[in-house]
Amino acid sequence: MTIYDISKKAGVSIATVSRVLNGSDKVRPATRKKVMDIIEKYDYTPNAFARGMGLHSVQTIGILCADSSDLFLAKAVYYLEQELQSNGYESLLCCTGYNLDIKKNYLNLILSKKVDGIILVGSNFIGTNEEENQYIKDVSAQVPIMLLNASFDYPNVYSTLCDDYTSMFEATVSMLDAGIEDILYLYNSNSYSGVKKLGGFRAAMEAHSVPDYEKRILFYEGDPQQMDDVANYLERLSKKKLSFHGVIASEDPLAIGAMKYARRQGLCVPEDLSVIGYNNSMLTTCCTPELTSVDNRLETQTHQLVQTLLGVLQGEEMPKKSIFSGKLIKRGTTLF
Amino acid sequence: MTIYDISKKAGVSIATVSRVLNGSDKVRPATRKKVMDIIEKYDYTPNAFARGMGLHSVQTIGILCADSSDLFLAKAVYYLEQELQSNGYESLLCCTGYNLDIKKNYLNLILSKKVDGIILVGSNFIGTNEEENQYIKDVSAQVPIMLLNASFDYPNVYSTLCDDYTSMFEATVSMLDAGIEDILYLYNSNSYSGVKKLGGFRAAMEAHSVPDYEKRILFYEGDPQQMDDVANYLERLSKKKLSFHGVIASEDPLAIGAMKYARRQGLCVPEDLSVIGYNNSMLTTCCTPELTSVDNRLETQTHQLVQTLLGVLQGEEMPKKSIFSGKLIKRGTTLF
DNA sequence: GTGAAAGCGCTAACAT
DNA sequence: ATGTTAGCGCTTTCAC
Numbered sequence A, B: 001m002t003i004y005d006i007s008k009k010a011g012v013s014i015a016t017v018s019r020v021l022n023g024s025d026k027v028r029p030a031t032r033k034k035v036m037d038i039i040e041k042y043d044y045t046p047n048a049f050a051r052g053m054g055l056h057s058v059q060t061i062g063i064l065c066a067d068s069s070d071l072f073l074a075k076a077v078y079y080l081e082q083e084l085q086s087n088g089y090e091s092l093l094c095c096t097g098y099n100l101d102i103k104k105n106y107l108n109l110i111l112s113k114k115v116d117g118i119i120l121v122g123s124n125f126i127g128t129n130e131e132e133n134q135y136i137k138d139v140s141a142q143v144p145i146m147l148l149n150a151s152f153d154y155p156n157v158y159s160t161l162c163d164d165y166t167s168m169f170e171a172t173v174s175m176l177d178a179g180i181e182d183i184l185y186l187y188n189s190n191s192y193s194g195v196k197k198l199g200g201f202r203a204a205m206e207a208h209s210v211p212d213y214e215k216r217i218l219f220y221e222g223d224p225q226q227m228d229d230v231a232n233y234l235e236r237l238s239k240k241k242l243s244f245h246g247v248i249a250s251e252d253p254l255a256i257g258a259m260k261y262a263r264r265q266g267l268c269v270p271e272d273l274s275v276i277g278y279n280n281s282m283l284t285t286c287c288t289p290e291l292t293s294v295d296n297r298l299e300t301q302t303h304q305l306v307q308t309l310l311g312v313l314q315g316e317e318m319p320k321k322s323i324f325s326g327k328l329i330k331r332g333t334t335l336f
Numbered sequence C: 001g002t003g004a005a006a007g008c009g010c011t012a013a014c015a016t
Numbered sequence D: 001a002t003g004t005t006a007g008c009g010c011t012t013t014c015a016c
Helices: A003-010 A014-021 A029-041 A048-054 A071-085 A100-111 A130-140 A164-177 A192-207 A227-239 A252-265 A298-313 B003-010 B014-021 B029-041 B048-054 B071-085 B100-111 B131-140 B164-177 B192-207 B227-239 B252-265 B298-313
Strands: A060-065 A090-095 A117-121 A145-148 A157-162 A183-187 A217-219 A246-249 A274-278 A292-295 A321-324 A327-329 B060-065 B090-095 B117-121 B145-148 B157-162 B183-187 B217-219 B246-249 B274-278 B292-295 B321-324 B327-329
Touching (some): A003 A014, A014 A029, A048 B048, A060 A100, A071 A090, A071 A117, A071 B090, A090 A100, A090 B071, A090 B090, A100 A130, A130 A145, A145 A298, A157 A164, A164 A183, A164 A246, A164 A292, A164 A327, A183 A192, A183 A252, A192 A217, A227 A252, A246 A252, A298 A321, B014 B029, B060 B071, B060 B100, B071 B117, B071 B298, B090 B100, B100 B131, B145 B298, B157 B164, B157 B298, B164 B192, B164 B246, B164 B292, B164 B327, B183 B192, B246 B252
Parallel strands (some): A060 A090, A060 A117, A145 A157, A157 A321, A183 A217, A183 A246, A246 A274, B060 B090, B117 B145, B145 B157, B246 B274, B274 B292
Antiparallel strands (some): B292 B327
């Protein structure tokens, strides 16, 4: 069923059908109804490809994320999808994995679909050196690039993020103020936000003149979602006489791993060990005691990101960078 | 930059460029190289819309799921995406929400993109009466429909699922055999698999001649992910003198809610209350004790689904229905 | 207000 | 092995 079939059945030209389809006001109501009836009767839907060819925009946004099964990313994608949808945009999702070359390919692939803009979800799309980020510069020449939870200063690139540095700084200070100085910092990513968080932690330790804190900063290599493995890792560590009475993790699952470790060691949380997670995911309320965690206001972020994008697409001047402060949600794994 | 520009610069016809682009073997290597060089030099990417118009297939599969932030669905989507990708297919994801009309719209929308097949993730796409499922019949006339975790017998509709009936039957029997008869069955969906699970539970109760079990079958109306609310719900219930020493839930979060309830009441899990969840999600290892749960072999399912789809697309005759048995993963919330 | 006709960029059948 | 050309289904001038 094509526009020709419909026009024939309705006794009008294809131009008129097209006008009805696109809501032009230059169609007599009677004609419109006649055409609409046929369209509905035959359940006709215009071919998106043919349509996209003529059109400049097809009201579609490309969303790239490394792993849609990650709790944080999945939620972000969901919010974005909903927000875009309610603004009349469709979204095209690609899960790229964490490999740089594959990410590049996907970016080009999604670009060839004539998307109006691209959202990169998660800070893992931004590398630390210029060369790594070249592919973003290239693409930004064609469509606006929106970064969620990352920042990159370049024309036509817009960033929306949580102030992870300050959030982590404050979370750390809370723990220090509670008298815990031997804090283990557990992280698993050197992404943009990963670096910021670590920076915040270090700054807090410096500000409190904690001696020798670097030895308690640990990069966890494995899959953080395997919380038992995280616990194993910490057990091995404690045998090496590295003592700690607090754990701050860059992600909730790592924090849960620390809680598992504590349980195995017969340590009480929070009396013997305080734990703070990050992301305020649903995991925080699954464990006992419930996990104190930093909320990075994901929903606020996604909302703002889409608003900025819509503005940009309408040619308005929009802020290049929107930063929201995070918030420590105090639950049962901390005494303060 | 179009195929015409490239052909001009390379001094060949557009047909030759097209052949190079599509990897035809009827191009002399020298010609191919000449064209490729130009393509790379100008960083040319063919227009996907123009391409899609000519082509019959664009190697794209539409994936519909109600809510990509649901732990189970997110994981399913992820596996599917990876599997399709490694077989040379792209995927187009839409999150539809749970409203029937919106789901229908999305189906049509995704169809208009000329996808080669459509995967409906989660049993909430299949209703209990014929009329609800009409939209699936309509679409199946055009492309194969793959159902994950649901079943619907109709031409060109293929189902891949876990034998939820038997899995739930066996899980229930395990608990009954352990001497617990007053089991609370907590569920929140009357979807295809929801109905199967409940059926399995009932059958087990019948088989053990448990009296009066219907009064302990409870439909939870709220959002199961809000586990505190689930606990509240159960507290209200226990005040109404409904006693139970076991909880079987149709989803892990509901089971976690039950564990929260137990803790508030000062009940020990599993000594005073046994709990079984469903889906074997990552939540099962977040709580204490860890949650016994039914594993529905999601990865096996998604693998099989994609294999079946690929077969169908190649015109092979494939099984209309693939059923895998689930498995009870015993952890700390049960004594058996 | 409506129709005729010229593209949009590509694929594929056909011709050479 | 390569070129020519007719569509694919739609949008959008430009006439009427």
